[in-house]
Amino acid sequence: MSFKTNNKVVQWVEDRLPLISMGHHTLYEYPMPKNLNYLWNFGSLAGFALVTMIVTGIILAMQYTPHVDMAFNSVERIMRDVNNGWLIRYIHMNMASFFFIAVYIHIMRGLYYGSYKAPRELLWQLGVVIFLLMMATAFMGYVLPWGQMSFWGATVITNLFSAIPVVGESIVTWLWGGFSVDNPTLNRFFALHYLLPFIIVAVVVLHIVALHTVTSNNPLGIDMKGPQDSLTFQPYYTIKDLFGLGVFLILFAGFLFWAPNYMGHPDNYIPANPLSTPAHIVPEWYFLPFYAILRAVPDKLGGVLAMFGAIAVLFVLPWLDRSKIRSCKFRPVARVFFWIFLLNGLFLGYLGGKPAEGWYVVASQIATAYYFFHFLILLPVILPMIERPRELPSSIHEAVLKS
Amino acid sequence: MADGANPESSAQGSGETRREFLYLTAGAMTVVGAAGAIWPMIDSMNPSADVLALSSTEVDLSPIEEGQSVTITWRGKPVFIRRRGAEEIAIAEETPLADLPDPQTDDDRVEKPEWLILVGVCTHLGCVPLGQKTGESRGDYGGWFCPCHGSHYDTSGRIRKGPAPKNLEVPPYVFLTDNSIKIG
Ligand code: HEM
Numbered sequence: 189m190s191f192k193t194n195n196k197v198v199q200w201v202e203d204r205l206p207l208i209s210m211g212h213h214t215l216y217e218y219p220m221p222k223n224l225n226y227l228w229n230f231g232s233l234a235g236f237a238l239v240t241m242i243v244t245g246i247i248l249a250m251q252y253t254p255h256v257d258m259a260f261n262s263v264e265r266i267m268r269d270v271n272n273g274w275l276i277r278y279i280h281m282n283m284a285s286f287f288f289i290a291v292y293i294h295i296m297r298g299l300y301y302g303s304y305k306a307p308r309e310l311l312w313q314l315g316v317v318i319f320l321l322m323m324a325t326a327f328m329g330y331v332l333p334w335g336q337m338s339f340w341g342a343t344v345i346t347n348l349f350s351a352i353p354v355v356g357e358s359i360v361t362w363l364w365g366g367f368s369v370d371n372p373t374l375n376r377f378f379a380l381h382y383l384l385p386f387i388i389v390a391v392v393v394l395h396i397v398a399l400h401t402v403t404s405n406n407p408l409g410i411d412m413k414g415p416q417d418s419l420t421f422q423p424y425y426t427i428k429d430l431f432g433l434g435v436f437l438i439l440f441a442g443f444l445f446w447a448p449n450y451m452g453h454p455d456n457y458i459p460a461n462p463l464s465t466p467a468h469i470v471p472e473w474y475f476l477p478f479y480a481i482l483r484a485v486p487d488k489l490g491g492v493l494a495m496f497g498a499i500a501v502l503f504v505l506p507w508l509d510r511s512k513i514r515s516c517k518f519r520p521v522a523r524v525f526f527w528i529f530l531l532n533g534l535f536l537g538y539l540g541g542k543p544a545e546g547w548y549v550v551a552s553q554i555a556t557a558y559y560f561f562h563f564l565i566l567l568p569v570i571l572p573m574i575e576r577p578r579e580l581p582s583s584i585h586e587a588v589l590k591s
Numbered sequence: 592m593a594d595g596a597n598p599e600s601s602a603q604g605s606g607e608t609r610r611e612f613l614y615l616t617a618g619a620m621t622v623v624g625a626a627g628a629i630w631p632m633i634d635s636m637n638p639s640a641d642v643l644a645l646s647s648t649e650v651d652l653s654p655i656e657e658g659q660s661v662t663i664t665w666r667g668k669p670v671f672i673r674r675r676g677a678e679e680i681a682i683a684e685e686t687p688l689a690d691l692p693d694p695q696t697d698d699d700r701v702e703k704p705e706w707l708i709l710v711g712v713c714t715h716l717g718c719v720p721l722g723q724k725t726g727e728s729r730g731d732y733g734g735w736f737c738p739c740h741g742s743h744y745d746t747s748g749r750i751r752k753g754p755a756p757k758n759l760e761v762p763p764y765v766f767l768t769d770n771s772i773k774i775g
């Protein structure tokens with residue numbers, strides 16, 4: 189590698205532990221395609237969000253009490269009495285949402301530009317694993333303040349496992365550590381909520397090792413063929429990532445200081461009451477599309493399978509999409525269906541927040557069917573028959589010069 | 592283990608099988624040992640002795656009027672007690688089993704027809720159905736209605752419509768006297 193130093197101490201460390209040259213390689217000379225657009229910022233934004241969650245979370249954990257009689261009040265104490273407690277909790281609450289916003293855009297970027305295709309299949313699958321771990325972490329975090337939505341969200345979601353034939357009930361009792369969501373449940377959720385983010389960090393490291401093995405995709409979806417196609421990470425993308433971070437933080441500050449509860453639910457400021465279910469239980473907004481899929485199927489086990497299936501199809505997507513062309517820029521039909529898929533996903537999110545009655549139910553069923561149609565029929569069967577991709581440019585460099 | 596075998600011993604035909612046997616038994620013992628070590632940890636998450644100890648509750652039924660419902664707690668869950676009127680009992684008894692997604696006669700669900708005792712937890716995903724308080728929706732079948740995903744239960748607590756797969760559970764209980772029961 190091109191890392192060189194005249195400093196004796198640095199060289200001494202380097203000969204024993206090549207940490208500095210690794211850092212130099214990843215953040216300095218690592219070659220990036222030179223045509224990336226701003227959609228390539230969301231990976232580093234998600235990383236920033238993860239670090240923020242861990243830092244604010246550890247500070248919250250110093251003040252929080254995981255006991256059914258004290259959890260709600262300990263959070264209120266954080267909000268009223270602890271120095272800057274309101275700020276730290278609101279950062280943790282709102283950054284959880286922004287983390288999901290960043291990751292959803294990051295995923296959509298991957299879908300549009302075909303970043304899941306060879307040789308990036310494992311990179312993509314590690315991403316799906318991170319997404320699953322994030323959902324588990326956020327779900328358990330939302331239980332900790334022990335409000336009405338915490339309690340009933342935990343009840344409904346843990347009960348999903350009772351749909352498993354034969355052993356379902358025993359699994360649910362085991363998850364709860366009792367016969368309903370109660371103190372043992374809150375305790376273990378706190379332990380796991382503390383643990384999982386660090387597991388996410390570990391998977392993120394693997395995600396990045398895989399990324400650096402196969403290098404970044406780009407809006408054209410063609411490979412870098414030489415130095416004329418790339419730029420070094422420093423200073424070009426360090427500065428672009430930092431600029432993106434600035435914009436992200438301005439938006440974040442808008443929510444944090446002016447509408448900190450906008451993305452939450454007021455019922456979670458009512459202490460948990462195991463004897464009374466709120467009229468409409470809704471999960472946090474980032475779960476709504478999957479919640480709509482769960483409710484669309486009028487059968488308990490079927491609904492649960494559809495919900496997990498919605499993520500399972502992402503996991504096998506690299507083999508469902510049979511086109512050799514990565515970027516939708518050169519796929520005139522896939523591009524149209526990408527936008528339909530995105531709108532359908534947003535519509536599912538809207539439906540997930542509505543009560544399961546009347547036309548909402550029928551609409552969720554249609555939208556759910558469309559979701560699976562996209563992955564299971566459109567991509568593998570229909571598109572290969574009807575789509576004629578446009579001609580690819582011969583290199584990134586040439587395409588950049590032309591535009 | 593073919594790559595581990597040296598040509599001489601496999602020529603004799605004895606060394607390889609002996610080594611394979613050792614691999615296999617050692618491997619099997621490791622699996623048994625690991626499972627034995629992991630099980631206590633998994634089992635520690637099951638309900639503990641103190642949680643199990645809280646598992647029975649006595650209830651005095653005398654203050655409950657006909658047509659009235661009360662909710663009590665048992666094992667952290669709501670239990671519905673409804674003193675049914677003659678009409679409600681008749682509807683429940685006359686419903687043909689063919690109309691029920693989870694067929695069960697009313698008789699199988701009560702000790703005394705007047706007293707319907709149920710775990711007040713929707714068998715879909717665990718919400719507490721409405722219908723205990725006056726003014727709350729009782730659903731299309733006059734029993735309970737779960738607002739979470741729209742399950743309707745009848746006057747015997749049986750599922751009639753919606754995503755819930757089973758009837759509301761009847762907890763184990765005995766009449767201690769004519770006017771009091773012990774649940775659990
Ligand atoms: C992947 C990273 C994380 C995510 C997505 C996440 C998400 C959440 C969410 C959604 C809440 C509920 C906020 C509310 O409505 O009050 C929460 C609460 C909490 N989290 Fe996290 N969290 C993460 C990391 C951590 C870490 C590393 C800790 C360290 C122990 C932590 C500690 C806490 C505590 C103590 C609470 C309860 C206080 C409160 O409700 O504000 N979190 N988390």
Ligand code: FES
Nearest residue numbers: 713715716737740
């Ligand atoms: S929990 Fe009652 S209908 Fe879903």
